Amino acid sequence: MNKLTKLTIKKFRNVAPTTLEFRSGINVLLGKNAAGKTTLLRLLSAVVGAPEQALKDDALDVSYRIASESIDIEHTVKKTRVEDPALPLDPGRPLKEDLSSLQRTDSFVLEKNGVATVRADVLPNEIVLERADKQTRVESQFPAAPILSLYFALKKDREDSGSKELAEAVLLAQILSAGRMDESLDLFNNLLELEIKIRGSGVRISANRPTIPRSISQMTFESIPESTSATFPLAFLDRASHVLGYDSASARFDIERLSPEPSRQTVRLSNLRFFFKRPGEEVSHDLLSYGQKRLLAFFAHADASRDLIIADELVNGLHHEWISACLDEIGERQAFLTSQNPLLLDFLRFDSVDEVRRTFILCERASGEAGAQLIWRNPTHEEAESFFLAYQTGIQRVSDILLTKGLW
Incomplete structure (x- = not known):
């Protein structure tokens, strides 16, 4: 599994510049209220690519290191505020300079056996690859997460025979995480609002949540019943139900077919409900206690997070x-x-x-x-x-x- 080993903060809000080192297993943040523990969790979530709306407008200069089986990656993220003067509606008035935007740059250092093999800058329109003896520029074809942009650039680089192998190592070194689970029931409630669309025979999936439990993703590749609702077993749900003292549990989705043509059909799954069973009893998720809902949410969250x-x-x-x-x-x-x-x-x-x-x-x-x-x-x-x-x-x-x- 891929691990975060270090986080260096040069500039971020009112945080003193620091370098933090991490254990490969469980790391715990300690401190009083208002000491920034949640903010640090949000930052960790953001740097590994999980959406974090609370930080989307923050300028920062941070770097982190990933250790994987075949490669180590150091990724530096800089978001700098750039002033954009606004044209006045009235030509007789001076320009306004109260608008600003964030300009982001991403730099990578790829290391094998402790030796830097490639340095890369991911720019808005191109990726610059630097090796010991040469520099290569690869045009960006479409918007993508920085580490995926680097992967595609290495795949397209024909000037170095080892680029394709390195590209695969970069792809495998991505840290996959569902981001921060909140301290209350927001994640649980968001899970219930999950809506999935399955398009065509090629099984293209879109969802209204950036990350969904892997058990649910795998479920969508199975045959969807020709009915208005269906019940599915889910691996994480089965594990959670036994912890909660039930014999079994299932997830039920409403099913709606949005187009009549079988080859181009879009199926929508929505209105997710959970049901828990033991002898003589079946309860739905709305009858669970606060703690039971928290535990269920954590198991779903863990199922969506491969590495972190x-x-x-x-x-x-x-x-x-x-x-x-x-x-x-x-x-x-x-x-x-x-x-x-x-x-x-x-x-x-x-x-x-x-x-x-x-x-x-x-x-x-x-x-x-x-x-x-x-x-x-x-x-x-x-x-x-x-x-x-x-x-x-x-x-x-x-x-x-x-x-x-x-x-x-």
Whole structure:
């Protein structure tokens, strides 16, 4: 699986410049309210390509590193505000200069075995590839995410025999994530509003949500019944139902055929409902408790995130056994979580001082002459070592050690 190993922030809102290092497993953000934990989760979501509306108008200069099986990628994203003077409606008035737009540039460094092999700049109309001895310019054919633009440019580059192989490595190194799961029930409610259109015999899928659970994507490649509604089994739903104490669960969609021609037919799936069964009982999702809905939403969110799971206040409303089930669901994937509840922290395990240092991101808010500033950092080596020595004794819980050491 692909992992985020580092995030460097040179400029972003009122955040002090910093470099954060990450564990390949579960990473936890610690800090008081208004220390920027949710903002950092939003930033992590945005840099890996998950839509994040709250940051769409933010200028920034950040870079992050991806480690994959065959290649490491460093991606730098710069969004600079450019003033666009507006023409006045009245010719007798001066130009207005109160409009601005963001100009984005993306730069990549591709490394194999620790050696940079290609540097690339993804520009609005072209991609510039630089190797040790030459520079190649490839015209952009259509808008795409920066890393996909780089992939297509390498595929089209005929001046280097290794470009196609490198392109495949870049494509496989993408971090796939559904972005940030919110701290309440927004994600659950959005899931219920999911609408999918399946077009023609070639099975082209479009949805009103940028990311959907893989179980639902796979479902759409099956034969859709000739009826007005249909019930489908879903892998993530089956796992969630057993955690919730039910024997089985199913998802039901309303089905509408929007065109009469079979070869060009468009089928719309909407009005998603979930049903849970055990002996003598069947309940729909609207009868679930707050915590049950949160757990179901997390399992759907995890199913949509191949590499990276981001969740805000994961344990809200969850029984301690459900927290353990959520961590099991994360499995070998990387995760970034926040929690004001010590229960999550007490599930964490550590094998070294460096693992402690990379696991925690400490978030705090400081005030100075320039105003409020957000400070995000990993624990120092000394702080991590002090924590790890206390952890090894096995006397205190993780949350208690963090409190004792002044890290939480």
